[in-house]
């Protein structure tokens with residue numbers, strides 16, 4: 001799936017022949033579909049801070065797709081996961097040749113495949129591994145999936161790197177496999193604990209008198225995950241094709257622990273934990 005030019009940022013076609021990388025950078029405007037909220041708005045602010053002209057759209061406001069694809073040489077899809085395929089279907093065929101179609105979706109296989117299928121433009125999958133609550137890009141991880149890249153190779157990677165991000169290239173398949181753990185297992189565990197906590201019927205206000213710093217941290221994560229944008233987490237979990245394997249492993253671990261607890265065998269449980277982390 002990774003396809004990139006061996007001639008980063010060299011242009012082809014007579015009209016581009018004399019363009020340098022810098023001229024190319026200065027010449028384009030960026031459109032973000034879904035740039036009115038969430039991570040799309042965060043990146044709209046980021047790119048504006050870097051001197052770019054950025055146009056955004058939401059469902060009912062902002063620049064229309066026709067105008068965006070006419071005006072912007074870079075168009076980024078940053079809409080909820082469940083709307084991403086439909087938006088790519090709409091925007092892909094409108095992309096001008098030589099322009100760049102990107103996305104910020106938390107899953108990469110489906111969106112990258114759809115962008116390649118629906119457009120003839122260059123295609124770059126991108127997953128910022130942080131949310132819109134971070135103050136800066138510095139120190140943040142960003143996964144890039146260059147899928148059909150020639151003259152856009154290096155943008156926006158170089159810019160992100162220049163501002164201190166850890167940018168790395170990965171195939172969409174490997175990205176999603178890793179995300180089945182980083183997001184799948186992680187959010188699954190948080191949500192399971194949140195649901196179990198509710199199921200106990202405990203009075204959270206009263207519980208807070210008894211909490212430890214460790215539990216406070218966990219509770220804050222549960223509250224953020226379960227109340228902030230539950231659909232995002234639900235889509236991330238259900239949309240990952242490796243997730244059922246992860247759930248099976250999770251269930252197996254829980255069963256082993258339950259078995260040893262039922263036997264009241266603390267020694268074997270401790271041995272299970274320590275041998276797993278040797």
Ligand SMILES: NC(=O)c1ccc[n+]([C@@H]2O[C@H](COP(=O)([O-])OP(=O)(O)OC[C@H]3O[C@@H](n4cnc5c(N)ncnc54)[C@H](OP(=O)(O)O)[C@@H]3O)[C@@H](O)[C@H]2O)c1
Nearest residue numbers: 034035036037038039058059078079081083104105106131
């Ligand atoms: N939030 C994160 O932590 C995070 C991090 C990395 C990647 N991502 C990815 O970024 C994407 C967006 O997530 P988000 O959390 O930023 O979502 P969000 O906060 O819900 O924002 C979604 C944006 O998309 C617009 N939108 C919603 N439905 C649309 C549609 N059918 N057509 C066009 N625009 C639509 C919304 O605009 P209006 O409300 O104005 O209509 C809004 O600007 C997802 O693919 C997600 O996986 C999210």
